[in-house]
Amino acid sequence: ATGAGGLSEVSITNPTAMAVYRTWIPGGEERVAVTDVFVQSSRAYLADSLYGIRVLDVSDVPNQIAGLATEGTAMRITQSMPSTAPNNAFVSDGGGGLLMLNVFNPQPSLIRSIQTGDAFVDAAFRGNTLFAAGRQSGLWILNRQAATLTDIPVLVHVDTLEYCQGVAVRDTLLLVSNGPHGVKVMSVRNPQSPRVLANILVTDE
Numbered sequence: 001a002t003g004a005g006g007l008s009e010v011s012i013t014n015p016t017a018m019a020v021y022r023t024w025i026p027g028g029e030e031r032v033a034v035t036d037v038f039v040q041s042s043r044a045y046l047a048d049s050l051y052g053i054r055v056l057d058v059s060d061v062p063n064q065i066a067g068l069a070t071e072g073t074a075m076r077i078t079q080s081m082p083s084t085a086p087n088n089a090f091v092s093d094g095g096g097g098l099l100m101l102n103v104f105n106p107q108p109s110l111i112r113s114i115q116t117g118d119a120f121v122d123a124a125f126r127g128n129t130l131f132a133a134g135r136q137s138g139l140w141i142l143n144r145q146a147a148t149l150t151d152i153p154v155l156v157h158v159d160t161l162e163y164c165q166g167v168a169v170r171d172t173l174l175l176v177s178n179g180p181h182g183v184k185v186m187s188v189r190n191p192q193s194p195r196v197l198a199n200i201l202v203t204d205e
Contacts, residue, residue, distance in 0.1 A: 024062035047074040072096020
């Protein structure tokens with residue numbers, strides 16, 4: 001994902017000499033701002049903050065085969081856990097909310113949207129638990145119900161984590177990018193009761 005440069009495919013055969021071997025940008029005068037991408041089989045799903053979601057066929061020379069315009073500014077696209085719902089993806093659509101998509105077919109379709117008082121800018125999965133960064137509205141922890149897979153109630157809303165810009169989860173630890181307050185390291189062993197373990201301040205030095 002290269003912003004106004006669209007999408008670049010990079011060869012990592014030699015990690016010390018990586019090289020771009022294919023790129024994609026739309027034709028004509030159309031502008032893009034590609035902020036994120038995930039690949040499933042021969043399709044690449046791009047988050048484009050100026051448009052929404054673009055779907056490319058990358059089996060050969062990349063070309064767009066589908067798209068879904070969104071109301072907000074698509075910042076991240078996160079595939080659901082393959083073991084639980086491989087055909088779903090979530091889009092952090094800024095002021096447009098958190099969007100749940102069906103990506104089984106080349107043309108993605110909206111299943112549901114979740115709104116907050118501010119903007120969703122990032123998301124990460126652990127099993128059926130979704131951790132979402134809501135910027136000024138803080139951290140949101142949601143859980144997809146196994147019975148329907150489309151019902152995603154909010155477990156916890158941590159509104160004290162203002163400037164929540166990004167999230168990453170591994171095992172029982174959650175890292176939260178907390179703007180000027182640094183990075184919070186949290187225990188999410190029990191997602192309904194997250195605990196701050198440490199705060200890492202990031203300086204300009």
